[in-house]
Amino acid sequence: MSIRRKLIAGNWKMNGLKADSAELASALAARWNAGPRPDCDLLVCPPFPLIVPVAAALAGTAIAVGAQDCHAKTAGAHTGDVAAPLLADLGCTAVIVGHSERRADHGESDSAVKAKAEAALAAGLIAIVCVGETLEQREAGRTLEVNTSQLRGSLPAGATAANLVIAYEPVWAIGTGRVATPAQAQEVHAVLRAELIALLGAETAAATRILYGGSMKPDNATELLSLPDVDGGLIGGASLKAADFWAIATAG
Numbered sequence: 602m603s604i605r606r607k608l609i610a611g612n613w614k615m616n617g618l619k620a621d622s623a624e625l626a627s628a629l630a631a632r633w634n635a636g637p638r639p640d641c642d643l644l645v646c647p648p649f650p651l652i653v654p655v656a657a658a659l660a661g662t663a664i665a666v667g668a669q670d671c672h673a674k675t676a677g678a679h680t681g682d683v684a685a686p687l688l689a690d691l692g693c694t695a696v697i698v699g700h701s702e703r704r705a706d707h708g709e710s711d712s713a714v715k716a717k718a719e720a721a722l723a724a725g726l727i728a729i730v731c732v733g734e735t736l737e738q739r740e741a742g743r744t745l746e747v748n749t750s751q752l753r754g755s756l757p758a759g760a761t762a763a764n765l766v767i768a769y770e771p772v773w774a775i776g777t778g779r780v781a782t783p784a785q786a787q788e789v790h791a792v793l794r795a796e797l798i799a800l801l802g803a804e805t806a807a808a809t810r811i812l813y814g815g816s817m818k819p820d821n822a823t824e825l826l827s828l829p830d831v832d833g834g835l836i837g838g839a840s841l842k843a844a845d846f847w848a849i850a851t852a853g
């Protein structure tokens with residue numbers, strides 16, 4: 602049995618209004634209360650303004666709440682940004698940093714992602730650091746080099762197995778329905794694990810969770826989650842349906 606407890610995290614992205622999130626969070630709480638409960642850690646990451654009501658709806662369950670981004674600074678003149686200490690104050694336990702959509706939409710570099718991850722750790726949050734290659738990079742045979750380089754550049758100082766989660770998300774698999782094959786996922790996860798050994802030491806690397814993200818659904822989750830170096834999922838589209846999210850969580 603793995604020493605790593607699986608983590609199934611839902612990234613709701615920029616979806617839903619207040620009522621939709623209330624319905625989704627209540628449906629998850631109802632499943633939690635009714636049981637049977639999945640044998641893994643559960644996390645949902647709603648849009649910023651919905652963090653508080655979602656946390657309230659999930660109170661009394663062990664379904665944690667996280668955010669989708671944070672700023673590298675703790676406070677100041679940064680219009681539109683949100684600081685990690687505020688996320689912690691609102692009840693978040695984790696924050697996603699360096700998602701490929703933020704790297705693409707906001708030009709976030711590895712060093713920016715590293716600074717955000719360090720802000721997350723300083724605020725007592727788990728940093729979920731995302732890496733992943735584009736289709737062009739994969740077709741050019743650069744997959745392993747791109748992922749290891751992003752990991753090296755984005756890794757926060759002070760990372761431990763308790764405060765760091767890595768998410769491998771091939772960009773070409775996100776929201777496309779085109780999922781990585783088990784062989785493709787395991788190959789990258791194993792290389793990321795080897796890089797973590799070099800960066801953090803064997804003991805920490807062996808205990809650090811590496812999630813897969815990219816069109817994970819109830820019908821492919823069991824296969825992906827059974828791979829030796831896949832320690833959970835970062836779920837986009839399927840996390841917006843309580844039944845699908847629950848099916849993935851119970852598949853592992």
Ligand SMILES: O=C[C@H](O)COP(=O)(O)O
Pocket residue numbers: 612700770774775776777778814815816817835836837838839
């Ligand atoms: O953060 C989640 C990922 O980008 C995966 O999204 P997806 O499950 O909709 O492909």
